[in-house]
Amino acid sequence: xxxxxxxxxxxxxxxxxxxxxxxxxxxxHNRLYWYRQTLGQGPEFLTYFQNEAQLEKSRLxxxxxxxxxxxxxxxxxxxxRTEQGDSAMYLCASxxxxxxxxxxxxxxxxxxxx
Amino acid sequence: xxxxxxxxxxxxxQEAETVTLSCTYDTSESDYYLxxxxxPPSRQMILVIRQEAYKQQNATENRFxxxxxxxxxxxxxxxxxxxxxxxxxxxxxxxxxxRGANSKLTFGKGITLSVRP
Numbered sequence: 001x002x003x004x005x006x007x008x009x010x011x012x013x014x015x016x017x018x019x020x021x022x023x024x025x026x027x028x029h030n031r032l033y034w035y036r037q038t039l040g041q042g043p044e045f046l047t048y049f050q051n052e053a054q055l056e057k058s059r060l061x062x063x064x065x066x067x068x069x070x071x072x073x074x075x076x077x078x079x080x081r082t083e084q085g086d087s088a089m090y091l092c093a094s095x096x097x098x099x100x101x102x103x104x105x106x107x108x109x110x111x112x113x114x
Numbered sequence: 115x116x117x118x119x120x121x122x123x124x125x126x127x128q129e130a131e132t133v134t135l136s137c138t139y140d141t142s143e144s145d146y147y148l149x150x151x152x153x154p155p156s157r158q159m160i161l162v163i164r165q166e167a168y169k170q171q172n173a174t175e176n177r178f179x180x181x182x183x184x185x186x187x188x189x190x191x192x193x194x195x196x197x198x199x200x201x202x203x204x205x206x207x208x209x210x211x212x213r214g215a216n217s218k219l220t221f222g223k224g225i226t227l228s229v230r231p
Contacts, residue, residue, distance in 0.1 A: 004158075033218060042118075042205050042221030043159075056216045091159070093219075101217060105151075105159040 002026075004106035006092050012112045013082055020078045021109045025094030032075050033103060034067060036060065037089040046090075049075060050097065082113045116141045116208050120222035127196045128230050134181075135191045135225050137206030145211040148182065148189045149219065154202040162204070165189065167211070193227075201229045 005024045013019050025032050030051050035043035046065070047057045051072035061067075064082075069075040079086055089110050093103040117140045127133035139148070150162040165173045165182050172180050177197075181190045193200055203226050207219040 031217065035219075040223070042120075042207075042224050043219070045216075045218040045220070048216065048218060056218070095217070097217075102161055102164065103217075103219060104161070107158040 004092055004094050004104055006090075006106040006109050008109060009107060010110050010112075012114065014114050015082060015084060017082055018078065018080045019082060019111065020076055021090055021092075021111075023075045023077070023092030023094075023106060025074070025092070026104055029094035029096050029104075030072065031095045031097050031101075031103075032069055033093040033095075034075070034077050035091040035093065037091055037108070038087075043091055046077075079111075082111075084113050087111055087113045116143070116146075116210070116220050118206050118208050118220055118222040120206055120225050122225050123223070124226045124228070126228045126230060127193070127200075129196055129198060131196055132192060132194045133196055133227065135193070135204050135206075135227065137189045137191070137222055139187050139189065139206070139208050141187070141208065141210075143210055143212055147209045147211055148180075149207040149209070150178070150180070150189075150191045151205045151207060151221075152200075152202045153205065153224070154199075159205070163191065196229050198229050198231060201227060203227075 033048040034046040037043040049069040064080045089108045091108045092106045095103045148165045153159045177194045203224045205224045206222040
């Protein structure tokens with residue numbers, strides 16, 4: 001069990017560019033979540049997957065955001081035409097659906113849009 | 115919608131002393147889970163402790179314990195024998211236990227805990 005990993009850890013981009021982040025969950029975890037955290041705030045839910053199915057998307061997830069989880073393993077979060085307001089830490093978490101479900105977080109990807 | 119409130123932005127504690135971090139929440143549900151997560155500077159968030167709402171007994175994990183007051187919708191974290199490594203941001207979080215509900219976490223704004231040597 002190597003924990004949840006995220007890549008890249010840091011990303012600096014210019015406004016208008018597209019960026020893609022990757023999350024590798026703990027193996028055998030069938031649920032995967034994306035959250036966004038801005039400075040001084042708690043994480044806010046963006047979207048989640050059960051296996052390969054995307055079951056819910058937050059209103060925070062505008063049309064410029066898309067997430068996938070092909071084959072129910074790793075997930076990608078893409079932001080198109082980035083804006084300065086997209087600057088934040090993007091956190092991924094995974095869990096195994098069940099009674100004692102606990103979400104385990106990755107280290108996050110810090111995005112800075114210039 | 116559920117909300118989680120952490121009204122203290124910062125707290126400080128002397129090493130080896132005890133500190134209590136406050137959290138209140140609002141929900142119309144009767145079955146849910148509450149969590150405290152710790153986020154050290156530039157490091158990933160880790161689970162400190164969890165509480166099932168149906169359990170009357172307060173959860174404990176070594177030096178960490180909670181005071182869960184369901185009627186008051188209060189969920190405070192007590193850290194005993196504080197250590198320098200306890201310095202971090204602490205987030206209170208809520209998750210619905212309702213069948214079929216999205217199992218997302220709803221977080222408070224967090225509290226920054228500093229530990230004085």
